Each structure stands twice: as C-alpha cells, then as structure tokens.
Amino acid sequence: MPNITLPDGKKLNFEESVSGLEIAEKISKSLLKQALVISVNGVLQDLDSKIKEDAQVTIFTSRDKEGLETIRHDTAHILAMAVQELFPGTQVTIGPVIDDGFYYDFARKEPFTEEDLKKIEVKMREIVDRDEITKKEIWNREKAIEHFKKKGEIYKAELIESIPHSEEVSIYFHGKWHDLCRGPHLSSTGKIGKYFKLMKVSGAYWRGDSNNEMLQRIYGTSWSSQKELDAYLKRIEEAEKRDHRKLGKEMDLFHFREESPGSVFWHEKGWTLFQKLIAYMRKKQDQAGYGEINTPEILDRSLWEKSGHWEKFGENMYTSTTPDEKVFAIKPMNCPGCVQVFNQGLKSYRDLPLKMSEFGKVHRYEPSGALHGLLRVRAFTQDDAHIFCTEQQITEECLSVTNLILEIYKDLGFENVILKYSDRPDVRVGEDSVWDKSEAALLEAIKASKLEYSINKGEGAFYGPKIEFVLRDAIGRDWQCGTLQVDLNLPGRLGATYVDKDGVKKVPVMLHRALFGSLERFIGILIENYSGKLPFWISPLQTVVIPISSDFDDYAKKIHRDLKNAGISSEIDLKNHNLNYKIRDHSLAKVPLLLICGKKEVDSNTVTIRKLDSNKQENMDLKEFLKKYSALNKAFSI
RNA sequence: GCCCUUGUAGCUCAGCUGGUAGAGCAAUUGAUUUGUAAUCAAUAGGUCCGCGGUUCGAAUCCGUGCGGGGGCACCA
Numbered sequence: 001m002p003n004i005t006l007p008d009g010k011k012l013n014f015e016e017s018v019s020g021l022e023i024a025e026k027i028s029k030s031l032l033k034q035a036l037v038i039s040v041n042g043v044l045q046d047l048d049s050k051i052k053e054d055a056q057v058t059i060f061t062s063r064d065k066e067g068l069e070t071i072r073h074d075t076a077h078i079l080a081m082a083v084q085e086l087f088p089g090t091q092v093t094i095g096p097v098i099d100d101g102f103y104y105d106f107a108r109k110e111p112f113t114e115e116d117l118k119k120i121e122v123k124m125r126e127i128v129d130r131d132e133i134t135k136k137e138i139w140n141r142e143k144a145i146e147h148f149k150k151k152g153e154i155y156k157a158e159l160i161e162s163i164p165h166s167e168e169v170s171i172y173f174h175g176k177w178h179d180l181c182r183g184p185h186l187s188s189t190g191k192i193g194k195y196f197k198l199m200k201v202s203g204a205y206w207r208g209d210s211n212n213e214m215l216q217r218i219y220g221t222s223w224s225s226q227k228e229l230d231a232y233l234k235r236i237e238e239a240e241k242r243d244h245r246k247l248g249k250e251m252d253l254f255h256f257r258e259e260s261p262g263s264v265f266w267h268e269k270g271w272t273l274f275q276k277l278i279a280y281m282r283k284k285q286d287q288a289g290y291g292e293i294n295t296p297e298i299l300d301r302s303l304w305e306k307s308g309h310w311e312k313f314g315e316n317m318y319t320s321t322t323p324d325e326k327v328f329a330i331k332p333m334n335c336p337g338c339v340q341v342f343n344q345g346l347k348s349y350r351d352l353p354l355k356m357s358e359f360g361k362v363h364r365y366e367p368s369g370a371l372h373g374l375l376r377v378r379a380f381t382q383d384d385a386h387i388f389c390t391e392q393q394i395t396e397e398c399l400s401v402t403n404l405i406l407e408i409y410k411d412l413g414f415e416n417v418i419l420k421y422s423d424r425p426d427v428r429v430g431e432d433s434v435w436d437k438s439e440a441a442l443l444e445a446i447k448a449s450k451l452e453y454s455i456n457k458g459e460g461a462f463y464g465p466k467i468e469f470v471l472r473d474a475i476g477r478d479w480q481c482g483t484l485q486v487d488l489n490l491p492g493r494l495g496a497t498y499v500d501k502d503g504v505k506k507v508p509v510m511l512h513r514a515l516f517g518s519l520e521r522f523i524g525i526l527i528e529n530y531s532g533k534l535p536f537w538i539s540p541l542q543t544v545v546i547p548i549s550s551d552f553d554d555y556a557k558k559i560h561r562d563l564k565n566a567g568i569s570s571e572i573d574l575k576n577h578n579l580n581y582k583i584r585d586h587s588l589a590k591v592p593l594l595l596i597c598g599k600k601e602v603d604s605n606t607v608t609i610r611k612l613d614s615n616k617q618e619n620m621d622l623k624e625f626l627k628k629y630s631a632l633n634k635a636f637s638i
Numbered sequence: 639g640c641c642c643u644u645g646u647a648g649c650u651c652a653g654c655u656g657g658u659a660g661a662g663c664a665a666u667u668g669a670u671u672u673g674u675a676a677u678c679a680a681u682a683g684g685u686c687c688g689c690g691g692u693u694c695g696a697a698u699c700c701g702u703g704c705g706g707g708g709g710c711a712c713c714a
Contacts, residue, residue, distance in 0.1 A: 111642060202709030203641025210711040214641050217709070249649080258687080258705045367639050367712060380714070480714065517714045549671040576670080584675035598673060610674060617674070
C-alpha cells in the first residue's frame with residue numbers, strides 16, 4: 001500500500017503497487033501527457049516501473065534537466081537502432097549523454113560518411129514514427145554474455161562482464177531491438193520527438209584507451225522542441241564567428257605556416273597586443289613583490305637529467321646536438337633555469353620568500369593532433385614565476401598568488417573562475433612522504449581561499465600537486481589558464497639551499513605559478529571572449545584617423561601626430577575612398593575608435609569619435625580627447 | 639600519435655564524369671572629394687601543397703609525404 005509523497009509535500013495513497021504513469025494520471029491529464037521519467041527516492045526510473053513501497057517521487061517532463069537527458073539518452077539508442085538497421089554487422093558499444101547531446105560509438109570497418117549520417121537521420125525519424133514500445137528485462141549475466149556473443153556483439157559482452165556482480169544486468173527493448181542499458185528510458189520511441197540532429201563522425205578509442213582499437217563515434221544533439229534545437233545550432237554558429245583563428249587573420253594579428261607547425265608568426269598588431277599584456281603584467285608583478293629574471297632557452301642535457309625532466313618529460317622535449325656532439329635541450333619549462341639563478345650566490349632565510357618572475361618562451365613537442373590555433377601550440381611564452389620559501393610560508397604565498405590571479409582575470413574581463421586541484425600522478429619524482437606534505441599544504445591554501453574547487457585525481461605535475469585556474473568566457477566556455485604548484489622535489493634535486501637562522505643550510509620549498517599560463521593561449525581566449533572587440537587599452541590599434549575628404553588631410557595628420565605623442569596608437573587613412581567605405585573597413589578590423597575630421601572639426605579644433613558598434617557620434621575637444629584616452633592607457637583600464 | 643575530412647590568386651570560394659584554370663573582395667592605376675558599415679572603371683595577379691605513379695593528356699584518378707579542420711588520446 002504505497003504512500004507516495006510528491007515534491008510539494010502532498011501525499012497520494014494507492015492500494016497496490018503503482019507506476020509513475022498512474023501517479024501522473026492521478027495528478028493531471030496534461031502531466032500524464034508530458035511525463036517522461038520519474039525519480040523514486042532520488043533514483044531515476046522508467047515511468048512504467050512499479051513502486052511497491054512508500055516513496056518520495058518527482059515526475060520529470062522535457063522542461064527538467066532529467067527529462068531532457070532522458071530524451072538524449074533515448075535518441076542515442078534510436079541512433080544505434082537506425083545504424084544497425086541500415087548497416088547490419090555494425091557492433092554497438094556505448095552511447096552516453098553529454099553536454100547538449102549524446103554520442104554513440106560503433107565498431108564497423110567502413111567509415112561512416114556525411115551521406116550515411118543523412119540516411120541514418122531519416123531512419124531515426126522513421127523509428128520515432130513507428131513508436132516502438134520500450135520494455136525492460138533483467139537478465140542473468142551468463143545468459144546475457146552468451147546472447148551478445150552469439151549476436152557478434154563482443155564489445156557488449158565485454159561490458160556485461162565488467163559490470164560489478166552486485167548490480168543487475170538490465171536489457172532495454174525498443175520493439176525487437178535491444179541493448180544493455182542501465183536506463184531509464186521513455187516509454188516508447190515516439191516520445192523523444194524529432195528535434196535532433198546528427199552533428200559529426202569521429203574516431204574514439206574503445207574505453208578511452210589509445211592502446212585499444214579505434215571505434216567510430218557519431219555525435220548528435222537532441223532537444224525537446226524545434227525552438228531549442230534552433231537556438232543550439234545558432235549558438236554553435238555564433239561561437240564559430242568568434243573563432244580566434246578566423247579573427248586573428250581578419251585582424252592581421254598572426255598566422256601559422258607549414259615550416260613550423262604549432263608556432264606562431266606574430267604580426268605587428270598581434271605582437272603589440274602581446275607586449276601590452278606583458279607590460280600590464282610587469283606592473284602587477286612589480287607591485288606584488290616579484291623581480292623579473294631571464295634564463296637560457298637551451299640548457300645542457302645534464303641539468304634536465306638532474307631535474308627529472310629528461311626521464312619524465314623527455315617525450316615532449318626538443319633536443320639539439322651541437323657540431324661538437326654535445327646534447328642540449330630546448331627548455332620545455334623555466335623552472336630548472338630559475339633554480340640556477342637562485343643557486344648563484346648565497347641565500348639567507350631573510351631573502352625568503354624570494355619571488356622570481358620570467359616571461360620564458362618554452363618549447364614542447366606536442367602530438368600533432370593536439371595543436372589548435374593559439375590555444376594549443378608547441379612554442380609558447382609563460383608568464384612564469386617561482387617563489388622560494390619555507391614550509392611555513394607555503395599557505396600564505398599560495399593565497400597571495402590566488403588573489404593576484406583573480407585580480408588579473410577581473411581586470412581583463414573574467415569574473416567567473418573555478419579551481420581544480422590535482423594530486424600526485426603515477427609518473428612522478430620524490431618520496432611519498434614529501435608528496436603528503438605538499439598536497440596537504442596546497443589543500444590548506446585552497447580551503448583558506450574559500451573558493452569552490454574540484455579534485456582531479458592523479459593529474460598533478462611530476463614534481464608536485466597543483467591548482468589550476470579555469471575561467472569561464474562570455475559564452476560559457478571554460479579555459480584552463482593559471483596554475484599554482486607546490487614543489488618539494490626540484491629544489492633538492494638541483495641543490496638549492498638557504499642559510500637558516502640557526503646557520504644551517506636548508507632546502508627551500510618552491511612554488512611554480514603562471515597567471516595567464518601561456519600568453520599565446522590567453523590571447524586566443526581574449527579574442528574569443530571579446531569577439532575580437534578588445535577593450536580600448538589593450539587594443540593593438542586603438543584609433544584610425546579619417547579625413548572626410550583630402551581637403552582635411554593636413555588636419556588629420558596633425559591629429560595622428562598628437563595621438564602618437566600622447567601614447568595612443570593610431571593609423572591615418574588617406575586612401576581615396578569615401579567615408580562609408582572607410583568606416584566599414586576599420587570596423588571590420590575591430591578598431592575601437594574612429595576619429596573623423598572634416599570642416600566642422602578643423603574649425604573647432606575637435607574630433608568626432610565613432611566607437612566600434614555604435615553609430616552615435618561624439619564630438620570632443622582634441623586636447624580633452626588626448627588627455628582622457630592616454631590616461632586610460634596609463635591605467636590599463638577600459 | 640590514431641580515425642575521418644581537407645589543401646585552387648593576399649582572403650573567401652567555383653571548377654560536372656581527366657583536355658594545363660575562373661568569380662567576388664583585397665592590391666595597382668585612373669576618374670570621383672565624399673559627414674558615419676562597400677562610388678565607378680581598367681590592369682595585374684596562380685610550380686592548382688610537395689614527390690611519385692596511371693594516362694596521348696592530371697587541379698581532377700591512385701600511392702606517399704607535409705600542412706589545415708573535426709574528434710579521440712595527450713595537455714598550458
């Protein structure tokens with residue numbers, strides 16, 4: 001006699017076991033129509049599964065996350081059904097729900113083509129129309145394994161074998177087609193609607209392991225209405241428009257070429273942007289008590305062997321052999337060089353914490369498939385720093401780094417920051433007792449910062465645990481940027497010591513930190529976040545002076561000179577084009593301010609400002625303009 | 639690195655089933671002297687990514703290398 005409690009606290013009493021459908025029916029006809037899935041005491045279940053005991057239930061519709069995810073899960077099943085109907089002999093593997101959609105991995109020799117995707121989609125719609133009824137059965141493990149093996153579904157058989165014995169093996173039927181699945185599912189294939197689209201095919205390793213064979217993954221998206229599907233497709237389109245590779249070309253910032261895959265050829269404007277970020281950072285770090293150093297790009301093999309990089313990071317390192325057969329490595333990290341600067345001369349406990357920053361260009365041989373515009377390159381500049389301190393100073397120093405990072409992100413327009421904590425990886429140097437200490441200290445600092453954090457098991461650097469600072473951009477994407485690592489290993493390996501109060505030499509702790517992480521990557525993120533419309537102070541080309549006709553060229557030249565003298569970057573457009581043409585041209589190039597001058601301006605010694613994306617005109621006294629905007633530049637402020 | 643896909647003028651792209659290439663924009667020149675997102679005309683511009691092969695003949699078909707893109711794996 002189950003007592004059913006609804007989310008609003010209302011109780012319904014049933015004489016016998018009851019299904020979600022029956023509960024929905026009792027509540028309202030419209031809910032019965034819309035109901036997709038039910039949660040029973042916090043566990044999601046099929047609507048037709050029987051509830052025999054008292055329970056707290058919630059019925060979900062397509063408006064709920066749970067309902068939408070079930071729709072997506074069902075769409076994945078229908079995809080698998082359609083594929084097996086169209087391409088007999090294809091094996092199914094797994095098909096989970098992901099952000100905005102789902103995928104399904106298949107094992108099949110011939111690749112799926114774009115044409116195949118279209119055919120599959122048509123078949124899927126057909127299956128929705130057929131409205132096949134869903135049925136769940138619990139099978140005996142051995143029988144299930146046997147069954148799938150017989151069908152030639154060796155991956156499914158393997159999956160069942162790996163299900164813990166404590167769990168039951170549930171098989172879902174949609175008509176005759178069936179699949180091993182935890183569920184829950186909608187009551188029939190007609191329920192998912194037709195607001196889905198197959199997006200792309202790609203390769204994916206079986207069980208995510210690159211030692212395994214590669215399967216074919218079909219990605220799809222699925223929604224509860226046409227409106228939502230359209231909105232999603234629109235969102236993707238918008239994201240493509242702000243792709244930094246496209247904008248970088250349009251804005252003439254940088255390019256890549258075959259001779260050096262994964263390395264940037266910076267153009268004048270891109271390099272200006274780069275230097276502006278560094279100038280900003282220098283000021284911030286100076287205020288925060290850092291001193292800047294610089295160390296060699298190429299260092300003898302022996303140093304990398306001592307530091308552990310040769311062994312643990314060797315696969316990613318470029319090496320160089322000199323004519324006299326000496327082996328050098330091009331630095332993939334700045335830390336060993338920095339420790340050598342610390343090692344030069346005698347250091348006292350009074351010097352600690354000692355904060356050394358370096359804009360170090362590092363080279364890492366990344367797998368070719370990983371490269372992606374500025375966001376993943378083989379040569380990049382880290383805004384690196386190493387803080388040498390005592391164990392007692394770790395927490396305080398970590399906190400001050402965290403605050404600095406948050407402040408800098410905020411200045412650049414990123415307020416949403418997430419922390420990720422990573423502890424010891426399998427491949428590492430140092431004693432476990434040392435790792436215990438490092439991890440504890442870093443965790444303490446995170447807790448003290450009171451920020452939210454997630455834990456990534458086993459993803460720390462080979463020399464120490466780390467925090468990663470992930471920022472969320474204007475359209476909700478996450479980017480990993482800053483990093484902070486506690487290192488109780490490297491200083492000892494490289495023989496770093498300081499003289500303590502008691503006159504005894506001790507090994508300092510080293511904190512590695514980068515704020516933007518990679519300048520290259522950060523610029524990519526900045527471009528995408530702002531769609532190329534960078535804040536004034538950071539824009540590589542801040543103004544273009546446009547005379548209305550050649551009669552005003554002299555006045556335009558004077559303004560151009562004044563701007564240069566005031567430290568505002570500018571170009572002057574004396575080309576033989578009309579005003580509309582020039583405005584369009586420089587607007588597309590994302591110049592924040594266009595300064596128009598004609599008779600009116602000459603007579604009054606003013607400029608007319610046209611801001612990017614605004615067709616309002618603002619007339620301003622020239623002197624006032626120079627004062628206002630050069631002040632913004634000096635303050636690194638919008 | 640792996641799977642799929644792709645590589646034609648500075649840029650964006652046409653070029654059907656093999657007969658050595660075109661458009662728009664940009665550039666150059668000339669006309670126009672323009673008040674807030676494309677004035678008109680003319681000219682010039684290409685080892686069709688590299689290397690092999692098939693063929694009388696290859697941008698087009700095949701092989702291979704390199705690069706780009708989407709994923710996977712790896713990662714700042």
